[in-house]
Amino acid sequence: MAEHDVEVRLQAVARELDLRAPAFDLGGLSDAPRRRVRGTLVALLCVVALAAAPAAVSAFQHLFDVEEVPELGPLAPGVAPPFEGRLVRVDELQTSVPFRVRMIPSLGAPDSAHVRDDIAGGMATVGYRGGQMLLTQWRSSDVEARIALVPVEGKAEDVRVGDLPAMWIEGTARGTFTLIGADGAVHREAFEVSPGVLLWKAEGMTFLLQGAGPRAEAISLAADVGR
Amino acid sequence: MASDLSLGLPLPLGSPDGEPELLARAIGGDHEAYARLVRAHERVAYRVAAAITGQNADAEEAMQNGLVKAYRSLHRFQIGAAFRPWLLRIVVNESYNVLRGERRHARLGARAAEQHGSHSAGPEEALIAREEVDTVLGALGRLPDADRLALALRYFAELPDGEAAALVGASTQAYRVRLVRARRRLQTLLEEADG
Numbered sequence: 262m263a264e265h266d267v268e269v270r271l272q273a274v275a276r277e278l279d280l281r282a283p284a285f286d287l288g289g290l291s292d293a294p295r296r297r298v299r300g301t302l303v304a305l306l307c308v309v310a311l312a313a314a315p316a317a318v319s320a321f322q323h324l325f326d327v328e329e330v331p332e333l334g335p336l337a338p339g340v341a342p343p344f345e346g347r348l349v350r351v352d353e354l355q356t357s358v359p360f361r362v363r364m365i366p367s368l369g370a371p372d373s374a375h376v377r378d379d380i381a382g383g384m385a386t387v388g389y390r391g392g393q394m395l396l397t398q399w400r401s402s403d404v405e406a407r408i409a410l411v412p413v414e415g416k417a418e419d420v421r422v423g424d425l426p427a428m429w430i431e432g433t434a435r436g437t438f439t440l441i442g443a444d445g446a447v448h449r450e451a452f453e454v455s456p457g458v459l460l461w462k463a464e465g466m467t468f469l470l471q472g473a474g475p476r477a478e479a480i481s482l483a484a485d486v487g488r
Numbered sequence: 489m490a491s492d493l494s495l496g497l498p499l500p501l502g503s504p505d506g507e508p509e510l511l512a513r514a515i516g517g518d519h520e521a522y523a524r525l526v527r528a529h530e531r532v533a534y535r536v537a538a539a540i541t542g543q544n545a546d547a548e549e550a551m552q553n554g555l556v557k558a559y560r561s562l563h564r565f566q567i568g569a570a571f572r573p574w575l576l577r578i579v580v581n582e583s584y585n586v587l588r589g590e591r592r593h594a595r596l597g598a599r600a601a602e603q604h605g606s607h608s609a610g611p612e613e614a615l616i617a618r619e620e621v622d623t624v625l626g627a628l629g630r631l632p633d634a635d636r637l638a639l640a641l642r643y644f645a646e647l648p649d650g651e652a653a654a655l656v657g658a659s660t661q662a663y664r665v666r667l668v669r670a671r672r673r674l675q676t677l678l679e680e681a682d683g
Contacts, residue, residue: 267671267674271639275535275643277620277621278531278534278535279535282530282535282551283534283548283551283552284527284530285551285552285555286552289553290556290559326632381661402659403659403661405665407669441665441668447668449669
């Protein structure tokens with residue numbers, strides 16, 4: 262099925278729904294909104310279910326768009342790693358993107374820098390520890406990121422970087438970025454979560470830290486970003 | 489890339505002639521004026537409610553309650569702003585209320601099949617149309633909320649991308665990105681459903 266067919270089907274369903282759409286019931290303006298008695302019970306059950314939810318189904322799941330999948334499978338057509346972009350000199354990086362690039366001062370100057378300046382808004386990645394540790398950053402409004410997680414082989418934990426909500430993901434998982442190019446073309450890029458990544462948001466930016474070691478160390482380094 | 493192009497469906501415009509006057513009268517408590525005001529938007533409201541809750545009684549409940557709540561909130565409507573996005577935001581919120589109340593999000597696909605079984609027999613064309621509605625709404629129901637809403641605002645509400653983005657609290661670009669991704673995810677789900 263072509264993508265255009267999806268649009269055609271949605272439009273057809275919209276027209277079909279018009280045939281079933283009820284007219285607004287003017288009498289409702291004099292009555293209380295309709296409620297169903299079992300709503301309260303269901304709401305209580307929801308609270309219980311949330312309280313009992315495993316860590317993988319976390320409170321930050323929606324914030325960071327984490328979804329659970331049975332398996333990762335091969336990359337979908339049109340999705341290609343890597344996503345870092347082209348290598349640039351570290352001193353060139355700041356002038357290549359329209360936002361202030363945050364570094365990790367406690368680690369000194371980065372070993373490497375990559376930029377995605379072919380996409381609207383841009384994306385910057387700085388490398389430390391011989392390129393084994395990568396800090397990627399982008400404006401949250403410009404790039405949609407989603408994590409697919411295999412619950413039986415991976416986990417997504419709510420953590421905090423200072424006061425900020427963050428997510429630590431390890432195990433079998435994959436991140437997919439959807440970005441719109443400066444030329445209007447849509448790009449989709451992916452990365453594998455190995456061994457663990459930290460994702461957090463601050464000041465309108467989203468940060469992704471890979472290869473920083475165990476969770477505690479990653480959180481500690483993240484707290485240092487941009488200081 | 490998504491655009492603001494019209495889909496060519498025969499829906500009334502967002503700000504029909506006479507809307508300001510009807511608004512003023514509705515704010516003053518004129519029920520008839522409000523009914524006339526929302527007549528131009530009720531089909532769209534039902535479409536969006538159906539996209540979020542699935543069709544049938546839940547969509548109707550969400551639409552009716554949403555329009556009632558909008559009436560009671562008219563005093564907060566900023567005169568001069570676009571009425572349809574404001575109205576749809578209330579309907580969307582009410583749809584989620586209904587959805588949460590029913591805890592049926594994860595069961596939409598199964599419910600769609602039940603609905604199909606419960607329909608009385610009709611002409612073959614009508615049956616096929618019902619099946620298609622069930623299939624597409626079932627697939628929409630399996631999408632994350634944000635994806636489903638993005639598609640509903642684009643294809644069911646036919647809002648320009650800028651207005652839809654404002655309604656969901658995102659930049660236009662972020663909304664378009666989500667739209668592209670949602671469409672692809674729906675495509676996969678429809679292919680699964682079609683077998």
